[in-house]
Amino acid sequence: MTMSQTRTATGDRRRWTALGVCLTAGFMTLLDSSIVNVALPSMERGLGADAADVSWVVSGYALTFGLALVPAGRLGDLRGRREAFLVGLALFTAASVACGLAPGAGWLVLFRLLQGAASGIVAPQTTGLIQQMFQGAERAKAFGMLGGVAGLSTAVGPPAGGLLIQLFGADDGWRWVFYVNLPIGLAAFVAALRLLPRAPVRTGRREHLDLPGVALLGAGVLALMLPLVQEQQWTGREKWALLPVAVLLLAVFRAWERRQGRRGQAPLLDLDLFSLRSFTLGVLLNLVYFAGFTAVFFVYTLFLQNGVGYHALAAGLSSLPFAIGSAVGATTGGRLVVRHGRKLVIAGLGGVALGLLGVIAAVQLVPGRDVGWAAALPLLVAGFGSGVTVSPNTTLTLAGVPVRRAGAAGGVLVTAQRIGSAAGIAAVGAVYFAHLANHGSPGRALQLGLLTTVGIIVVALGLAVADLRAREKNPEPQPTEAVEAVAGHSRPQEPDPTT
Structure with a gap:
């Protein structure tokens, strides 16, 4: 190999290794949004926490996560995504240890708020760094891997939490849900210091963060x-x-x-981004889809533990088929999105709706403790459809966004996910608990909750079909072309991200 070829090969390996660091941090921060769900009873016993305390352990994390996303993404655009990533990762790791050491419920809630804010700092840097390091088909592949990690972390959280409770006991097992982040966070921080690309040197007027806009x-x-x-x-x-x-x-x-x-x-946020149809519809589709997707685990694990009598580990393991399907679907979607575009998202949404209808049928036909096995195949189908939805939609949504705005744009996309997740859990949870209170049938309550989720998925499907028809009438650049153009204006060539 020539010197130039050697440098190119080394740079390619460095970019993909750097992506691995980002995905590791992303997996860890997203895992903490779901792993605590099965640990809540352990927290109540170990800390003497009441229902309000454990509610804030879950909702406080989601709240500060959502609040930090856009300002942190913009700060990364302005001051460097590597630096913002490192700050967020260090804060998340320290807050995790503090959560594990919390002497009381109030301290735990406070440290969870800090942990959620740190997650909100890390997430937009990951999407921004992918935009910075990759282009075209490689970028689609990278977003496919990110989508796989997102789906996997959400579904793996409950079984991982259940396993830790099983290993370390019902009273203090919840502390290890947070302690496990320490070795992972330290290793990721050291690797990020060495591998993540520095921000290119900017010339001209120095931009400042829009603080009134942040407020x-x-x-x-x-x-x-x-x-x-x-x-x-x-x-x-x-x-x-x-x-x-x-x-x-x-x-x-x-x-x-x-x-x-x-x-x-x-x-703080370039509103001209919303003049891009692909960005606007992609963000809206993300919001609606996550309103349905996240609520599935909420009502399903409640049903298995409270309605069927599964213990925490068994309830968590029952969601693994979805996680496996999601990881495979996201990887597949990352490879195919450049060729098939929005049609792939439509197929994925159809798969999610079909799989959830299969879960509803399984609950009806196989009542009792065997329902987890009966629902495994439908959950695998729904998970594959979810992976084929989330990963390509991320690629298509951010395809036309200039790299200098990638952090803020990624923050908007993930904020839509958080708002959608909160709205979906509120809506589907209301249906589930209302039927349970009035009729006392957990199986029927789950079926009605999942039917509500299917209805939300159908709305997302309608948005995807509308976007496809609009593209056919008035085509926008395809993902491999759109990275070079925004609203008809060419983007200057980015410096080599490996230097």
Whole structure:
């Protein structure tokens, strides 16, 4: 090999190894959003926590995760994604240890809030670094791997938590749910220091973070998510008064960002991104799909533990077919999205709906403790469809986004996931608990909850079909072309990300 070929091969290996570091951190942070679910009874026993405390352990993480995404993504765009990634990873690892050492329920909630914010710092850097390091088919493959990790981490969380509780006991096993992040976080931090690309040197005027925009967006997202994540614990209808407040705050945020643009100052979020049909519909589809996807595990694990009598580990293992299918589907979708585009997302959504209908049939036909085995194949089908949905949709949504805005755009995409997840759990959970309270039939309550989820998936399917028809009438650049153009303007060549 010539010197140039050797340098190119080394750079390629370095990029893919750097991606592995990002995926490891992403897996760890996303795992913590689901692994604690089966550990909640252990926390109640070990800390004497009440229902409000354990509710905030789950919802507080989701809340601060969602609040941090867009500002952290923009900060990474401005000051360097490598630096922001390292800060987020270090904070997450330290907060995990603090959670494990928490002497009381109040301290645990506080450290979970910090842990969620740290996750929100890491997530948009990952999507931004993929945009920075890869192009074309390679970028689609990288997003396919990211989608596989996201699906796998969500589904692996319950069995992993159950196994740790089994190994370390019912009273203190919950602490190891957090301690396991320490060796992984330290190893990922050391590897990230060596492998992640530094930000290219910028010339010209130095942009500053739009702090009023951060405050307005944060307040709007908080007002939107708080009644959703606390839907079960915050009784009374007054919580829904926050939703019009959220709409008002987000409208003020939009007006402020437009004003920033007119004055020639850098906004927190470039609203021109929403002029790209692929970005707008992709974000909306992401929000709707995650409203259905995340709620599945919420009601299914509740049904298995409370309705059928599964212990935590068995309930967690019952979700593994979905995780396996999701990982395979995401990898497959990453390879095929450049060729098939939005048609692949439509096929994936159809697979998810078909698989969930199969789970409903399994609950009806195989009542009792064998239901986990009967639902395994339908969950495998739904998981494969989920992988084929999430990964290609991420690729198509971010395809036309310029690299210099990739962090903020990725933050918007993941924020849509968080809002969708909170809304879906609130809606599907309300259906599940209402039927359970009125009729006392866990199997029927699960079926109605999953039918609600299928209805949400059908809405996402309608959005995907509308996007496909719009593309056929007025084509936008394909993913391999769109990375070079945004709204008709060519993007300058990025420097070698391996240097």
